[in-house]
Amino acid sequence: xDESIKRTMQRLVRRIxxxxxxxxxxxxxxxxxxxxxxxxxxxxxWALTERLLALCEExxxxxxxxxxxxMIYVIDNPNQGxxxxxxxxxxxxxxxxxxxxxxxxxxxxxxxxxxxxVSVKIKKHTDEAVWIRIAWGDGFxxxxxxxxxxxxxxxxxxxxFVSSLTSxxxxxxxxxxxxxxxxxxxxxxxxxxxxLTAIRDLxxxxxxxxxxxxxxxxxxxxxxxxxxxxxxxxxxxxxxNRLQMACEAFGDGELPQLQSAVYKLExxxxxxxxxTMTEQEEPFKCVIKFASTNLLESLxxxxxxxxxxxxxxxxLSSIPLKGRNYFVITDNGPGPTTQMHTSQK
Amino acid sequence: xxxxGLTPALTARRLSKSRKAPKSHYITVRQRQPLLMFFSHxxxxxxxxxxxxxxxxxxxxxxxxxxxRHTQLKSYSRQLSAFIAAEKQQGFAVEVDGSQxxxxxxxxxxxxxxxxxxxxxxxxxxxxxxxxxxxxxAQRSVWSGWLTCVNGNSDYLCSLPKDFxxxxxFGSSGxxxxxxxxxxxxxxxFDCCFGPLEMNNTCLQWLAALWxxxxxxxxxxxxxxxxxxxxxxxxxxxxxxxxxxxxxLWSSVRKDPCEENKEEEGVSIDIEDVMRxxxxxxxxxxxxxxxxxxxxxxxxxxxxxGSATFSGRVKISNSQYIxxxxxxxxxxxxxxxxx
Numbered sequence: 001x002d003e004s005i006k007r008t009m010q011r012l013v014r015r016i017x018x019x020x021x022x023x024x025x026x027x028x029x030x031x032x033x034x035x036x037x038x039x040x041x042x043x044x045x046w047a048l049t050e051r052l053l054a055l056c057e058e059x060x061x062x063x064x065x066x067x068x069x070x071m072i073y074v075i076d077n078p079n080q081g082x083x084x085x086x087x088x089x090x091x092x093x094x095x096x097x098x099x100x101x102x103x104x105x106x107x108x109x110x111x112x113x114x115x116x117x118v119s120v121k122i123k124k125h126t127d128e129a130v131w132i133r134i135a136w137g138d139g140f141x142x143x144x145x146x147x148x149x150x151x152x153x154x155x156x157x158x159x160x161f162v163s164s165l166t167s168x169x170x171x172x173x174x175x176x177x178x179x180x181x182x183x184x185x186x187x188x189x190x191x192x193x194x195x196l197t198a199i200r201d202l203x204x205x206x207x208x209x210x211x212x213x214x215x216x217x218x219x220x221x222x223x224x225x226x227x228x229x230x231x232x233x234x235x236x237x238x239x240x241n242r243l244q245m246a247c248e249a250f251g252d253g254e255l256p257q258l259q260s261a262v263y264k265l266e267x268x269x270x271x272x273x274x275x276t277m278t279e280q281e282e283p284f285k286c287v288i289k290f291a292s293t294n295l296l297e298s299l300x301x302x303x304x305x306x307x308x309x310x311x312x313x314x315x316l317s318s319i320p321l322k323g324r325n326y327f328v329i330t331d332n333g334p335g336p337t338t339q340m341h342t343s344q345k
Numbered sequence: 346x347x348x349x350g351l352t353p354a355l356t357a358r359r360l361s362k363s364r365k366a367p368k369s370h371y372i373t374v375r376q377r378q379p380l381l382m383f384f385s386h387x388x389x390x391x392x393x394x395x396x397x398x399x400x401x402x403x404x405x406x407x408x409x410x411x412x413x414r415h416t417q418l419k420s421y422s423r424q425l426s427a428f429i430a431a432e433k434q435q436g437f438a439v440e441v442d443g444s445q446x447x448x449x450x451x452x453x454x455x456x457x458x459x460x461x462x463x464x465x466x467x468x469x470x471x472x473x474x475x476x477x478x479x480x481x482x483a484q485r486s487v488w489s490g491w492l493t494c495v496n497g498n499s500d501y502l503c504s505l506p507k508d509f510x511x512x513x514x515f516g517s518s519g520x521x522x523x524x525x526x527x528x529x530x531x532x533x534x535f536d537c538c539f540g541p542l543e544m545n546n547t548c549l550q551w552l553a554a555l556w557x558x559x560x561x562x563x564x565x566x567x568x569x570x571x572x573x574x575x576x577x578x579x580x581x582x583x584x585x586x587x588x589x590x591x592x593x594l595w596s597s598v599r600k601d602p603c604e605e606n607k608e609e610e611g612v613s614i615d616i617e618d619v620m621r622x623x624x625x626x627x628x629x630x631x632x633x634x635x636x637x638x639x640x641x642x643x644x645x646x647x648x649x650x651g652s653a654t655f656s657g658r659v660k661i662s663n664s665q666y667i668x669x670x671x672x673x674x675x676x677x678x679x680x681x682x683x684x
Contacts, residue, residue, distance in 0.1 A: 263633070269594070271628050276597035284594070284629060285587035293578045301576035302636060309635040316634060329633070 008066050008145045009056055013049045016073055021048065024076070028069045030061065063145060067121050071133055074150060075125055078196040081150075081163045085189035085199050085323075086174075088158040088181055095182040096156060100124055103155065106180035107132065114172045119143040129154050136169055149173070152196065153181070159203050160186065161196055190326040198256035203323040208253035210244075242310050246303035249312035250320055255296040261325040263288045263315065268331055283331065296320060361676060366612040367555050367669030389457040393469060394664055396489060397455075401652075401660040402516030403524070404542040406678040407492060409509040410535035415466055418452035421534075425450040428530045429472070429523070448487070448523075449473050460496040460668060463503060465510050467493040472523055488519030490527060495671040498679060513678040514671065515539060516659070540681065542657045547616075548677050549646045549653060554619040555673065556648040559666055560592040566649035567591075570626075574641040582641070584630065588648075598622045 016024055022041050025031060031039075035055055039048065104122045111118055117137030124130055132151040135143035149169060152161040160177060174186045193199045201207050269277040269284035277284070292298035299316055302308035308316070319325055429448045451471050458467040472488040492512035494502075502511055517524045528539045556565055568591040574580040598621035599614075627638045644655045651661040651670060659674065661667050
């Protein structure tokens, strides 16, 4: 058996958690009933790997089969690794009518023109997403199946999600994508995260949003002894107000799970108590990174608890509103202004 | 036995409201200022210094040591080696790359790591492991630690009974099990006690300011501060400031330097300066995000000169400012020590 196939298989099995191994293999459907029976999933991982490698040899599986298995696993478990969003711009007239078959053929042929040795496998998923797996080689080396790039594109939308792409491969992929989707430009959407579903939902607005309309207060009054009804009432009113504004800014229900947001600030330092700094011509340069296991939920809680003042600043509400988590902020207006004008590049 | 009973200096054990600006001390070479020539830190063994700068240290405070003698280090080395060996026999899990290794402890004095006559000399402890006897110098160091006192409050130090040596700051790096063993040996031998040295907001803010103050002489590369905010799930905010801008802000919040009398004491820094500096940073942040950093907890501060975390892990990366950093940490340790 080819050494590289063996290694790809080994790596893949190691990546798949024990409890997912059986359903993934079932879905793949390359094992005979008897072979399936012979696998003992209670065994440790290394023993299972050995057994699968033996079966690999027995069934004469090729790289194609292993890639199939890998794609099944990755498509079913998309929330791994780092995903970066890109946006296609400036469509040709026929961009809206690009079909799967046409896209597949075009993409493959364009990429092969650019790279001599490349292995491309395209698969359509049930949710209309097209999954592309690219193993890159170059003029001299065969495609490296151990470090494939994954690309997810929803046909008829301008969004593309990419994981494991090097800066060298980026222009090649960009060109192939632009040509095969009939757009003219592809640009960085400044959105990235570990959960593909979350960044897709953010960009495509597939989460529960709250619009600024008056809605009944979700706070139920508890029957506690009220020391001063007026204060209590005012406070619960303020809390309800904060909650409403937090929901308007970040959404309601389960929010898309983003891990971070980064702001590069190059704005003037303005502080009435610090004349020296306020008079400086040059901007104050700093980078702010917010991080959490669920960033939008954390920010929403900051607003509801009062740690963040409401209404929520446009800088923070831009994350869900614009579907971005990387911003460069500079001062817009020339001369001293009382209000902060910021532009987002 | 309370070693601290009736010490008039107890009230002095608090964080200074003002301290000298860190002067760069070229502690491995001859002092440039003749005034300080006779005055400690003439020369620190470069090997010791390299060791101090190499690792990140987990800090603890230590109460004064009863009948500790700097002249007995050889004997302590033997005793601690024997203690570790005995504990290992009793099944203490001292596993460092296989269970068959022997440990050899060496105590040494780090000459020159002091600022005043009252500071006791720093003691360095190294544990090496090897499979063969005798264990050579070259064998792998598996644990190191030190006890120090730099610029300890002299009122307090002088008020201690004669038999006590105060080395309140303990740093360790290496296996936690060995840390525990070394600490329990010290406790038995010198009737002292150890406790974790957490670095509160004030201490971390002091470090941020002291390091930023060094920028013109020695670039800080960046000033990075990490806060966590108490929401669910916790929100972590990393604030990284361009070094030049950090320095500009720092100089703008400092008192007018002309007002100060620049004697050999050097420039002093006030807690008010530090607070104004942090307030400036926080208000710039608030202006953009309408989010109050004071609601959170400062967890980490780092620059190219060093880094420190709330949990008491410190790395000092630049030898020139090691003494001013240790002065602050000594103060924190004295402050944290139970009475």
